[in-house]
Amino acid sequence: MQWEIVIGLEVHAQLSTNSKIFSGASTTFGAEPNTQACAVDLALPGVLPVLNRGAVERAIRFGLAVGAHIAQRSEFSRKNYFYPDLPKGYQISQFDLPIIGQGSLTIQVPTTTAGKTYKKVVRLTRAHLEEDAGKSLHEDFQGMTGIDLNRAGTPLLEIVSEPDMRSAAEAVSYAKMLHTLVRWIGICDGNMQEGSFRCDANVSVRRPGAELGTRREIKNLNSFRFLQQAIEYEAQWQIDTLEDGGTIHQATVLFNSDKGETRAMRSKEDAHDYRYFPDPDLLPLAIDNELIEQIRGTLPELPLSKQARYVTDLGLSDYDADTLTSSREMADFFETTLNEVPKEAKLCANWLMGDVSASLNREDRDITQCPISPQQLGGMLKRIADGTISNSAAKEVFKILWSEGGDPDTIIETKGLKQMSDIGAMEAMVDEIIAANPTQVAEYRSGKEKVFGFFVGLAMKASKGKANPAQMNEILKRKLAG
Amino acid sequence: MLNSSLQQLGAALRSKKISSVELTQLYLDRIATLNSKFNAYITVNEEMSLAQARAADVKLVQSETNALTGIPIAQKDIFCALGWRTTCGSKMLSDFIAPYDAHVIEQFNSAGAVNIGKTNMDEFAMGSSNETSYFGTVKNPWNHKAVPGGSSGGSAAAVSARLCAAATGTDTGGSIRQPAALCGISGLKPTYGVVSRYGMIAFASSLDQAGPMAHSAEDLALMLNVMAGFDERDSTSLQRESEDYTRDLNKPLNGLRIGLPKEFFAAGLSADVAPAIEASIAEYKKLGASVVDISLPNSRLSIPVYYVLAPAEASSNLSRYDGVRYGYRASEYTNLADMYEKSRAQGFGEEVKRRIMIGTYVLSHGYYDAYYLQAQKIRRLIAQDFDEAFKQCDVIMGPTTPTTAFNLGEKNDDPVQMYLSDIYTIAVNLAGLPGMSIPAGFGGNDLPIGLQIIGNYFDEARMLNVAHQYQQVTDWHTRTPQHIEG
Numbered sequence: 017m018q019w020e021i022v023i024g025l026e027v028h029a030q031l032s033t034n035s036k037i038f039s040g041a042s043t044t045f046g047a048e049p050n051t052q053a054c055a056v057d058l059a060l061p062g063v064l065p066v067l068n069r070g071a072v073e074r075a076i077r078f079g080l081a082v083g084a085h086i087a088q089r090s091e092f093s094r095k096n097y098f099y100p101d102l103p104k105g106y107q108i109s110q111f112d113l114p115i116i117g118q119g120s121l122t123i124q125v126p127t128t129t130a131g132k133t134y135k136k137v138v139r140l141t142r143a144h145l146e147e148d149a150g151k152s153l154h155e156d157f158q159g160m161t162g163i164d165l166n167r168a169g170t171p172l173l174e175i176v177s178e179p180d181m182r183s184a185a186e187a188v189s190y191a192k193m194l195h196t197l198v199r200w201i202g203i204c205d206g207n208m209q210e211g212s213f214r215c216d217a218n219v220s221v222r223r224p225g226a227e228l229g230t231r232r233e234i235k236n237l238n239s240f241r242f243l244q245q246a247i248e249y250e251a252q253w254q255i256d257t258l259e260d261g262g263t264i265h266q267a268t269v270l271f272n273s274d275k276g277e278t279r280a281m282r283s284k285e286d287a288h289d290y291r292y293f294p295d296p297d298l299l300p301l302a303i304d305n306e307l308i309e310q311i312r313g314t315l316p317e318l319p320l321s322k323q324a325r326y327v328t329d330l331g332l333s334d335y336d337a338d339t340l341t342s343s344r345e346m347a348d349f350f351e352t353t354l355n356e357v358p359k360e361a362k363l364c365a366n367w368l369m370g371d372v373s374a375s376l377n378r379e380d381r382d383i384t385q386c387p388i389s390p391q392q393l394g395g396m397l398k399r400i401a402d403g404t405i406s407n408s409a410a411k412e413v414f415k416i417l418w419s420e421g422g423d424p425d426t427i428i429e430t431k432g433l434k435q436m437s438d439i440g441a442m443e444a445m446v447d448e449i450i451a452a453n454p455t456q457v458a459e460y461r462s463g464k465e466k467v468f469g470f471f472v473g474l475a476m477k478a479s480k481g482k483a484n485p486a487q488m489n490e491i492l493k494r495k496l497a498g
Numbered sequence: 499m500l501n502s503s504l505q506q507l508g509a510a511l512r513s514k515k516i517s518s519v520e521l522t523q524l525y526l527d528r529i530a531t532l533n534s535k536f537n538a539y540i541t542v543n544e545e546m547s548l549a550q551a552r553a554a555d556v557k558l559v560q561s562e563t564n565a566l567t568g569i570p571i572a573q574k575d576i577f578c579a580l581g582w583r584t585t586c587g588s589k590m591l592s593d594f595i596a597p598y599d600a601h602v603i604e605q606f607n608s609a610g611a612v613n614i615g616k617t618n619m620d621e622f623a624m625g626s627s628n629e630t631s632y633f634g635t636v637k638n639p640w641n642h643k644a645v646p647g648g649s650s651g652g653s654a655a656a657v658s659a660r661l662c663a664a665a666t667g668t669d670t671g672g673s674i675r676q677p678a679a680l681c682g683i684s685g686l687k688p689t690y691g692v693v694s695r696y697g698m699i700a701f702a703s704s705l706d707q708a709g710p711m712a713h714s715a716e717d718l719a720l721m722l723n724v725m726a727g728f729d730e731r732d733s734t735s736l737q738r739e740s741e742d743y744t745r746d747l748n749k750p751l752n753g754l755r756i757g758l759p760k761e762f763f764a765a766g767l768s769a770d771v772a773p774a775i776e777a778s779i780a781e782y783k784k785l786g787a788s789v790v791d792i793s794l795p796n797s798r799l800s801i802p803v804y805y806v807l808a809p810a811e812a813s814s815n816l817s818r819y820d821g822v823r824y825g826y827r828a829s830e831y832t833n834l835a836d837m838y839e840k841s842r843a844q845g846f847g848e849e850v851k852r853r854i855m856i857g858t859y860v861l862s863h864g865y866y867d868a869y870y871l872q873a874q875k876i877r878r879l880i881a882q883d884f885d886e887a888f889k890q891c892d893v894i895m896g897p898t899t900p901t902t903a904f905n906l907g908e909k910n911d912d913p914v915q916m917y918l919s920d921i922y923t924i925a926v927n928l929a930g931l932p933g934m935s936i937p938a939g940f941g942g943n944d945l946p947i948g949l950q951i952i953g954n955y956f957d958e959a960r961m962l963n964v965a966h967q968y969q970q971v972t973d974w975h976t977r978t979p980q981h982i983e984g
Binding site: 055058059060061062063065067094098100104289291293296298299 | 578810870
């Protein structure tokens with residue numbers, strides 16, 4: 017019998033403001049414990065929160081990027097619970113009236129066929145602003161717990177999806193797309209090791225067409241790999257449980273990445289009553305159209321729009337378009353390269369996704385750390401396009417550009433990599449080869465077309481690799497035909 | 499000197515008749531002698547006060563003066579003051595030394611005023627008699643068996659007993675006006691948002707408002723000039739042009755329309771308070787005012803609404819006192835939950851715990867709509883009553899409290915009776931309006947009676963004018979309790 021997996025994600029994206037959401041303390045990661053916690057973050061008696069405008073603007077940027085409704089009036093509420101790393105005994109969050117309403121995100125989901133993807137629209141329920149808690153450090157203190165409040169008050173945007181995903185692959189594609197988007201519009205650095213982008217996955221299973229099953233929420237997944245593994249494990253566990261005649265109880269679970277298992281942390285019965293109520297220290301947040309329009313004016317072209325343009329205007333495949341828009345930097349690199357050789361989109365795409373990406377991967381760099389500039393790459397591609405150099409010569413130029421830099425034309429000149437384009441000289445070479453190899457010529461002419469490769473090898477060798485392969489093939493075919 | 503107005507003290511300081519150090523020492527000596535009698539102060543720090551006085555004397559020599567430069571002002575122990583123990587009347591904060599200044603303290607410091615000490619108060623400002631203080635009850639200077647009122651009872655007693663020139667208070671449901679009335683002094687709760695709450699320890703954030711307590715309306719105006727002002731660290735602080743609250747003091751009251759809410763003169767008002775209020779109104783008529791009968795029909799719901807909303811906010815505001823980072827922590831506990839429970843059970847007093855429980859209850863899942871939301875709706879109705887009333891009158895008057903000061907211990911076992919002593923003051927906080935109390939006579943037991951004046955939003959200058967004109971033709975505010983000689 018078939019099972020359908022139903023997944024909804026809650027993503028916490030840390031907003032890239034310099035200071036905290038309700039205080040002036042710095043948000044820089046990795047400082048000595050408690051050096052970036054001011055009186056407000058420590059929740060000293062008498063302190064009050066003041067909303068960071070930068071956090072609001074980033075939330076609006078996100079809302080616009082996912083086509084969501086931006087609330088003209090939203091509200092901050094207190095979520096009350098006791099925990100040592102929650103200094104006030106409540107978290108300031110948004111409950112009834114979030115800043116961002118319904119939106120959507122189009123994702124490309126890979127299939128089992130390499131290079132094949134399908135498109136899917138995932139609906140977003142809402143996105144709201146809230147403050148992060150501090151950290152409890154259980155390892156470093158013998159029998160005690162240390163509290164580091166540097167992270168307390170860091171601005172977060174919690175982005176909640178509808179339960180629209182039907183496989184771990186879809187969930188990962190959604191998370192990756194969101195990850196791309198928040199970096200693309202410059203609201204989050206996306207650093208998952210540092211916790212700047214964390215996912216909670218709500219997973220349930222059901223028979224196709226049936227009502228939604230009971231969900232369990234997997235907390236705090238901080239890599240795409242763990243997200244995939246955790247959902248796959250959890251869904252299979254639920255299916256096995258149900259098939260064994262068991263029932264699923266609503267619960268919060270943790271993923272143990274060492275064991276690859278999920279384990280229940282608390283059940284619904286232990287759930288807190290958070291006693292949400294509007295924070296009387298903060299006035300309702302009013303956003304006027306002027307601010308929304310001003311922010312809209314600063315939004316870059318979004319990945320989806322670029323993808324569509326690459327396919328329609330540039331004739332690239334969906335897969336290429338998707339890959340080239342995996343980050344804003346990649347897309348910028350591609351477009352700057354393309355400026356140098358405007359008609360050669362496919363050539364640019366192939367080199368970027370081929371040699372450039374492979375070389376970057378080998379050296380564990382990202383596109384912003386590429387030693388070759390888009391102008392240099394474009395300059396080289398221009399010479400491939402106009403037939404000055406062959407593809408194999410281009411690989412030579414690329415290596416030199418990568419390791420030594422320089423101007424592609426100068427490299428082609430000084431290394432003598434120019435392609436031979438003198439038809440007369442090539443014909444003379446071919447004549448010589450035909451004269452020197454009568455046996456093979458006879459074989460070819462009697463129908464053994466395999467021998468053609470032998471002649472190509474000799475011809476390229478004679479030209480020292482500089483002959484234009486297409487032209488040389490044409491001459492060989494003509495002359496061998498007799 | 500002890501009965502001088504702030505203006506007279508300022509003039510004496512500026513003309514070098516007395517130095518700030520001498521004046522400060524005078525009050526410090528009085529506190530040393532008399533505080534054991536009244537228990538008005540929780541913390542006195544001679545070193546720090548005299549250091550400020552010396553600095554003020556330098557300013558006075560250089561003529562860089564403000565109306566309050568060099569004048570000793572008592573601060574309610576709810577305001578964080580850098581280097582001062584700031585307890586909020588609680589065991590929870592009995593050892594807490596504030597590492598920063600509240601906005602109000604900064605304002606007094608930059609005016610060159612001297613902090614003469616931190617005054618006693620009900621624990622976390624929860625109380626109407628000062629009996630919930632961890633640091634003991636305050637005695638009413640007019641009668642040592644009577645309460646001074648609360649929660650700013652220490653400030654009221656300190657002003658009344660001449661243990662400071664003037665004081666600060668905070669008012670969430672009447673905590674400035676009620677003790678001012680019971681101790682025979684003047685007190686003003688400004689419009690919500692006029693004085694920054696930054697550094698003022700929160701009880702109920704949407705109601706808390708700081709204000710001055712002094713001998714006269716004129717003194718209040720000078721105090722408010724220092725305390726008021728926009729502060730970007732408090733999101734509920736109002737960004738307005740600064741104003742001189744003394745500017746209208748001397749305006750005649752011809753044509754003033756006084757609204758008398760019938761609900762404030764109904765059953766529950768004691769037989770000795772009513773005639774004193776009526777006599778005050780008669781005095782105002784002589785000054786050219788006319789009287790309008792008005793109604794505040796929803797004000798009868800003020801107390802139940804207040805005792806839903808204030809505890810709800812308090813239950814959350816007081817969550818930070820968990821023994822983790824500062825404040826009281828139980829000495830023995832078995833695990834984290836036990837540490838929280840024991841620290842909070844031992845660190846908070848009965849009334850605070852009662853309100854935390856009420857607040858937690860009304861915010862709970864399943865009760866929120868019936869209590870919290872419903873109370874918010876009625877709160878809006880109460881505010882609308884005032885809006886309607888101010889279409890017919892310029893100020894509203896009535897008694898500040900239903901009775902004069904009750905005896906220590908009298909209402910301790912009956913919280914609801916205690917809550918009823920704020921019946922005339924609470925609606926003002928719910929509406930966010932300014933309100934004040936000025937001395938208006940004495941009751942049958944020779945205890946002071948307060949006249950409450952309620953103004954429209956931002957009408958503090960007019961209210962001070964109305965109070966000042968009354969104080970020009972009466973002398974209730976100059977009366978001094980016996981037994982306060984040092």
